[in-house]
Amino acid sequence: MSSLFITFEGIEGCGKSTQIERLAKRLAKAGRDVVTLREPGGTPIGETIREVVKHPPGTEPISPDTELLLMNASRAQLVQQAIRPALAGGAVVLCDRFYDSSLAYQGYGRGLDLAKVQQAIDLAVGDTRPDLTLLLDIPLAVSQSRVGARRQTTGEGQDQFDQSGDAFFERVQAGFHALAKGEPQRFRIINANQPPDPVSDEIWNAVKDHL
Numbered sequence: 001m002s003s004l005f006i007t008f009e010g011i012e013g014c015g016k017s018t019q020i021e022r023l024a025k026r027l028a029k030a031g032r033d034v035v036t037l038r039e040p041g042g043t044p045i046g047e048t049i050r051e052v053v054k055h056p057p058g059t060e061p062i063s064p065d066t067e068l069l070l071m072n073a074s075r076a077q078l079v080q081q082a083i084r085p086a087l088a089g090g091a092v093v094l095c096d097r098f099y100d101s102s103l104a105y106q107g108y109g110r111g112l113d114l115a116k117v118q119q120a121i122d123l124a125v126g127d128t129r130p131d132l133t134l135l136l137d138i139p140l141a142v143s144q145s146r147v148g149a150r151r152q153t154t155g156e157g158q159d160q161f162d163q164s165g166d167a168f169f170e171r172v173q174a175g176f177h178a179l180a181k182g183e184p185q186r187f188r189i190i191n192a193n194q195p196p197d198p199v200s201d202e203i204w205n206a207v208k209d210h211l
């Protein structure tokens with residue numbers, strides 16, 4: 001069967017983890033091999049980098065350039081060690097965030113030059129590009145309340161990005177919308193501000209055209 005590379009994007013709490021798990025099950029039921037990955041991380045090297053970017057050691061803040069390069073170092077390893085082999089074997093690869101997150105967070109959010117961000121991405125991914133990118137769209141206020149509720153149940157702590165303030169997340173959100181508008185053939189915007197079942201159905205409708 002022909003391979004398929006699908007990435008999930010959107011701000012924290014939009015439902016990426018929830019929906020990737022659901023889609024993976026649905027695809028497996030349909031008889032497809034599914035590989036689920038996340039960024040930053042997804043490989044032992046990448047998971048170590050994830051810890052550094054989420055909880056930078058020491059007292060100095062991580063510089064935006066360092067953050068950009070670490071994200072793309074994790075990505076380069078993921079592409080070579082996991083994504084390309086899985087696609088070569090005909091799997092459906094589901095990735096929780098990919099390079100659009102670098103454009104949205106380090107570019108639009110941190111204010112790095114988008115061309116520079118794109119250069120780092122190009123180095124990390126080469127010609128490995130998503131066939132379909134699902135942007136799970138929720139208002140910022142919903143993101144904040146879902147992440148707050150998730151913290152209560154899972155006990156997860158704050159990370160580097162939580163220190164960034166509302167204006168940062170507004171730029172990230174606007175960035176995702178601009179990216180989707182710029183590549184309408186690759187992106188599908190999913191209304192994620194509804195219960196999980198209808199979100200899953202919207203996602204399945206977008207994915208089944210590609211199977």
Ligand SMILES: Nc1ncnc2c1ncn2[C@@H]1O[C@H](COP(=O)(O)OP(=O)(O)O)[C@@H](O)[C@H]1O
Nearest residue numbers: 012013014015016017018146150194195196199
């Ligand atoms: N459609 C939904 N409606 C309400 N709550 C949701 C929905 N999808 C996920 N959640 C809850 O919101 C929180 C964030 O979802 P999660 O899948 O972890 O998002 P992400 O991976 O994008 O950060 C979790 O506690 C999850 O159970």
Ligand SMILES: [Mg+2]
Nearest residue numbers: 016017018096
């Ligand atoms: Mg998640």
